[in-house]
Amino acid sequence: MRRKMNKVLNQSGVIPYRERNGRIEILLITTRDRQTWVIPKGGIVNGMTPPASAAKEAWEEAGVIGQVDVNELGTYKYRKRGKIYRVKMYLLPVEIVSNSYPEASTRYRRWLDATLAIKLIKKSSLKRILKGFLETRLHSCASSL
Template sequence: MRRKVNKVLDQSGVIPYRQRNGRIEILLITTRDRQDWVIPKGGVVKGMSPPASAAKEAWEEAGVLGQVDANKLGTYKYRKRGKVYRVKMYLLPVDMLIDNYPEASKRYRRWLDVTQAIKLIKKDAIKRILKVFIQTKLSYNISINNTNL
């Protein structure tokens, strides 16, 4: 008897962030039903790289524009409606925040301190990636500060 092989569907997403008053803030969005706080993500569009596809999702779901860092920050898997998804996560320093974007009527968005964002997100895998983000930005800021000495 043959076993059914579950195909893993590829997605990509971003952690949209900005620096404000010397602090790093993360932009979270709600799911379409506005029940949970999440990060922008979606299926990788055929013919697009995962970072480019993640940038497209960030625009559609959160109304943010910026240059996605092509270096993958982390990966996580989840199940939904019997399917398995693998999400590659990237950083997106936000250059512009647009009020009129495709899913504006379906989602809320909110800028939060990283520790507040971690508290609001339910998925442990996303919390883990946000903690990696904190470490990455902290070491990046330390190295920049040391070069200015």
């Protein structure tokens, strides 16, 4: 019996963050069923770069705007409904938070201390990317003192 080759679908996402009182906070959103805390991500739109597409998802899913860092932070894979997805992750320092955005009625969002945000994320590969960001960010904050 031949095994069907699964095509990997490419997505991009952001880690929306801000600094408050010397601490890093990450904005998490829920899945549409409001069961799990996640980060904004989605399919890469034809004709858009992965960072630009990630910025679009951040607006639609979380109502946040900022200048996405074009340097890829890392990638992770996950399965959903028999499909495999590869997500390219980028940083989004949040500049604007809107209360009116496309998916406001289907998702919750919450600013959390970075260490708590990492604990609430279920996917271990995404946790690893978040921890790497936090360690790098804390190191750069400490060296600028």
